[in-house]
Amino acid sequence: MSAATIFSPELAARFDKLVTLYPVKRSALVPMLLYAQDEVGCLSDAVIAEVAERIGISELDVRNVVSYYSMLRTKPAGKYNVQVCTNISCMLRGGNEILAVCKKRLGVGHKGVTADGLFSLEEVECIGACSWAPAAQVNYEFHENLTPESMERLLSEYRTRGLAEERGKGK
Amino acid sequence: MATLTTHPDCVPLVSYRFGKGATAIDRYLELDGYQSARKAIELGPDAIISEMKTSNLRGRGGAGFPTGLKWSFVPKQAPRPKYVLVNGDESEPGTCKDRLIFEHDPHAVIEGVIIAALAIQAKMGFIYLRGEYRYLLKIMERAVEEAYAKGFLGKNIFGSGIDLDVVTQTGAGAYEVGEESALMESLEGKRGVPRIRPPFPAVVGLYGGPTIINNAETIATVPHIFRIGAAEYAKIGTERNGGTRLFCLSGHLNRPGVYELPMGYNLKKMIYEVGGGIPGGKKLKAVVPGGSSTPVLLPEEIDIGMDFDQVGKAGSMLGSGGVVVLDETVCMVEFALRTMKFYQHESCGWCIPCREGTDWLKKSLTRLHEGGAVDKDIDNIRYLAENMLGRTFCPLGDAAAMPTIGFVKKFRKEFEDHLDGRGCPYHHAPEPVLV
Numbered sequence: 001m002s003a004a005t006i007f008s009p010e011l012a013a014r015f016d017k018l019v020t021l022y023p024v025k026r027s028a029l030v031p032m033l034l035y036a037q038d039e040v041g042c043l044s045d046a047v048i049a050e051v052a053e054r055i056g057i058s059e060l061d062v063r064n065v066v067s068y069y070s071m072l073r074t075k076p077a078g079k080y081n082v083q084v085c086t087n088i089s090c091m092l093r094g095g096n097e098i099l100a101v102c103k104k105r106l107g108v109g110h111k112g113v114t115a116d117g118l119f120s121l122e123e124v125e126c127i128g129a130c131s132w133a134p135a136a137q138v139n140y141e142f143h144e145n146l147t148p149e150s151m152e153r154l155l156s157e158y159r160t161r162g163l164a165e166e167r168g169k170g171k
Numbered sequence: 172m173a174t175l176t177t178h179p180d181c182v183p184l185v186s187y188r189f190g191k192g193a194t195a196i197d198r199y200l201e202l203d204g205y206q207s208a209r210k211a212i213e214l215g216p217d218a219i220i221s222e223m224k225t226s227n228l229r230g231r232g233g234a235g236f237p238t239g240l241k242w243s244f245v246p247k248q249a250p251r252p253k254y255v256l257v258n259g260d261e262s263e264p265g266t267c268k269d270r271l272i273f274e275h276d277p278h279a280v281i282e283g284v285i286i287a288a289l290a291i292q293a294k295m296g297f298i299y300l301r302g303e304y305r306y307l308l309k310i311m312e313r314a315v316e317e318a319y320a321k322g323f324l325g326k327n328i329f330g331s332g333i334d335l336d337v338v339t340q341t342g343a344g345a346y347e348v349g350e351e352s353a354l355m356e357s358l359e360g361k362r363g364v365p366r367i368r369p370p371f372p373a374v375v376g377l378y379g380g381p382t383i384i385n386n387a388e389t390i391a392t393v394p395h396i397f398r399i400g401a402a403e404y405a406k407i408g409t410e411r412n413g414g415t416r417l418f419c420l421s422g423h424l425n426r427p428g429v430y431e432l433p434m435g436y437n438l439k440k441m442i443y444e445v446g447g448g449i450p451g452g453k454k455l456k457a458v459v460p461g462g463s464s465t466p467v468l469l470p471e472e473i474d475i476g477m478d479f480d481q482v483g484k485a486g487s488m489l490g491s492g493g494v495v496v497l498d499e500t501v502c503m504v505e506f507a508l509r510t511m512k513f514y515q516h517e518s519c520g521w522c523i524p525c526r527e528g529t530d531w532l533k534k535s536l537t538r539l540h541e542g543g544a545v546d547k548d549i550d551n552i553r554y555l556a557e558n559m560l561g562r563t564f565c566p567l568g569d570a571a572a573m574p575t576i577g578f579v580k581k582f583r584k585e586f587e588d589h590l591d592g593r594g595c596p597y598h599h600a601p602e603p604v605l606v
Contacts, residue, residue, distance in 0.1 A: 089264065089493075
């Protein structure tokens with residue numbers, strides 16, 4: 001591997017282990033892209049190049065896979081990526097209203113990122129929370145049985161948490 | 172944290188260990204864990220498959236194919252390694268049951284993989300979860316590590332001389348990957364587009380080797396069949412529909428939730444008694460009985476037993492067990508449109524009838540709902556959907572077409588009410604939330 005790695009030692013180790021688990025190295029591609037995205041923020045050109053090199057396939061092969069999966073992105077999302085489900089079960093229980101609250105509060109639409117980079121918003125397809133609808137995911141955390149009020153509270157909690165972390169970093 | 176909801180009619184079989192701390196292997200062992208795997212080692216492949224056939228377990232992913240029969244299709248001698256693949260890419264709208272299994276009883280999934288691997292003599296198994304279920308991947312990974320540490324996975328499992336490795340991983344957001352051949356493509360690190368069949372996965376599957384692919388609930392059920400006995404298991408359900416099912420009740424209900432009920436449980440009772448009926452004294456308008464791809468049922472069609480055969484006879488499908496309940500306020504055109512938006516978004520684009528069909532259907536339904544549709548649009552929607560049926564390599568095209576045909580057929584009047592050029596006649600702003 002070239003010295004220009006942008007993976008952290010932990011991510012590199014996870015990758016090295018993952019490729020040994022499968023009969024073919026390429027099988028590690030889809031999960032690895034997601035883990036890399038979690039660490040780096042998005043699948044930048046540099047990430048794609050490194051993944052391609054580590055697996056031993058072309059960058060185009062990697063890009064073809066990246067464009068297929070809806071969770072994979074080539075541009076950064078907000079620190080908190082708010083994903084609101086509006087599919088049938090959530091729609092019946094107010095999912096569209098939850099999305100409207102988020103749009104209003106965050107001032108961005110579908111796939112928008114707030115100017116401070118704290119939030120991004122996505123209207124997503126079914127996330128598997130139908131019996132506890134309406135639901136949303138913030139990064140990987142599930143939030144269920146939402147109401148417009150609880151969604152507002154949730155956003156302010158994340159804002160407070162995010163701002164505190166930013167201040168902590170600044171010190 | 173997703174939890175099971177209970178009702179006096181529930182039969183806690185697959186959910187037997189839910190909420191009992193069974194994610195830890197020692198607790199799982201206390202609750203009869205890994206006894207079924209030991210039994211299966213003694214039985215050997217032929218007897219395992221025969222037991223599975225006796226159980227009348229049918230695939231819980233949606234198609235309802237008899238599991239024992241599926242396993243029996245794997246050739247005994249094969250030039251390439253065999254694999255067991257667990258489909259935990261739960262994505263069918265209305266379905267949220269596999270989540271509970273991974274969260275509460277991960278070892279049951281592993282034990283199911285062990286038994287399936289013993290049955291077909293595979294040395295490797297994969298557990299594939301949807302990408303959104305990251306917290307469940309951690310639970311599954313830990314469980315797999317524990318099983319390795321106890322010698323239940325790895326070399327010489329349970330001292331039997333048999334080797335078995337299990338890998339867990341997630342996808343990255345794609346409904347289509349829940350389709351068995353697309354799932355194998357994804358696991359091979361590719362775009363999730365379907366494969367042409369035949370050959371079927373039982374003969375040529377993952378990495379070209381014979382593969383059995385089962386839904387997570389199906390696999391998690393297997394150890395329970397060996398725990399209570401296949402004949403006992405079969406007795407719980409109805410004819411040719413053994414056991415229980417995790418039904419996901421959602422939509423306009425007083426008590427939505429995931430409930431474990433016997434196969435064949437009456438749908439009307441499920442809605443009015445188990446699910447607590449419809450909130451606000453409103454009337455029932457329609458039921459989607461098995462996830463978004465199953466044709467809608469009218470209130471007069473729901474006095475049926477929820478098993479694959481009875482729901483099939485009623486003109487729909489038991490599907491994935493996602494029962495979505497709609498009250499009288501729902502605009503069926505809007506509901507059909509939201510359903511189609513989903514399929515259009517998820518179509519992988521490989522087969523033209525699905526790629527073009529879902530897009531045209533979305534456009535036509537949007538025109539109806541937002542205004543500007545003409546008389547011919549209604550027949551065109553049905554015509555388009557009917558022409559998608561059976562003309563794609565995977566069932567996504569059918570999954571988009573079947574409910575659409577149902578909506579137009581059963582709610583034609585509502586579709587016609589959208590034709591005056593102004594769009595939805597029932598569409599009103601959401602009621603203000605009273606604080």
